Amino acid sequence: MDRVNKFSFAVKEVTKQQIRFLLTVLCVSSSFFISQPLLTQAIGVSLTATVTGSSPEEPITTVIIEGFAYPTTNVSIRENGKIIAITPADSQGWFTVTINNINPGIYTFSVHGEDIKGRKGPDINVTVAISKGVTITISGIYLGPTIAITRNNIFLDEITTILGTSVSDSRVNIFIKAENNQQTIFNKQANHNGFYSKSILGSTVGEGRYTTYSRVVASDGTISDPSKTLVFTVSNEANTSTCANSLDSDINCDGEVDLIDFSVLLYWWNQANPSNARADINGNGLVDVVDFSIMLYYWTG
DSSP states (O other), X not given: OOOSSOOOOOOOSOOHXXXXXXXXXXXXXXXXXXXXXXXXXXXXXXXXXXXXXXXXTSOOOEEEEEEEOSTTOEEEEEETTEEEEEXXXXXXSEEEEEEOSOOSEEEEEEEEEBOTTOOBOOOEEEEEEEOTTEEEEEEEEEOOOOOEESOSEEETTOEEEEEEEOSTTOEEEEEEEETTOOEEEEEEEOOTTOEEEEEEXXXXXXXXXXXXXXXXXXXXXXXXXXXXXXXXXXXXXXXXXXXXXXXXXXXXXXXOOSHHHHHHHHHTTTOBSOSSGGGSTTXXXXXXXXXXXHHHHTOOO
């Protein structure tokens, strides 16, 4: 997309009187402002205004809003904070809603979505001036992802997972920013249900306070609005206080031998004398298949 603010007008049978209607069309979207220097484009919301062929006595004024949200969820359309329409998104996240017989005037429509876990995504707001007898189609809506974090405070040898929902099979960029503004970006592929996740071991980012958010990257390289921003901290010490009575295979000492422990094991895989000594379950100086076998024996799921 060469321009972020892209307006397209498909006009049929335009009279001199109807031209005045088209000159009032205005579209402004909050999704057009990009704060990250690495992100050069935003997914554009486009506007099409078509004059209807109805008689002057009974002109029809309609607004159509369409785009992508979260798969198999409801999308609500609000005007001045009031819900005026609810429509389901299909298994890919596509939705379309038609609002008929709307009165002429200036409207701010807010497109709102929540994933199946009730997590809210960023709203997209579009302001448009509507004239009588015109059908306005607002397309190119692409809701940014939802986001959550499993643990807000971890030690260096512990894991937190950043997760959420996006459009089906989309690519998601997860941003982690330190207090010194150093930023790390992880690329993840959302599954068919739109779910994405990234597990972060505390020692991979180091001690400190971090903010994290995510964006959807479209196939043409353009990007969505950001998710909301979350905060987590990493402390510069090992979580040894609860490990005394834990199984050796319970690497993070949470009382379970599960995928979190397996993720830590994989992080240190084939490394000799890892700084997280609990990853070397049998204590032979190497994280290898023997440690994996022991973990499977004590697996709790």
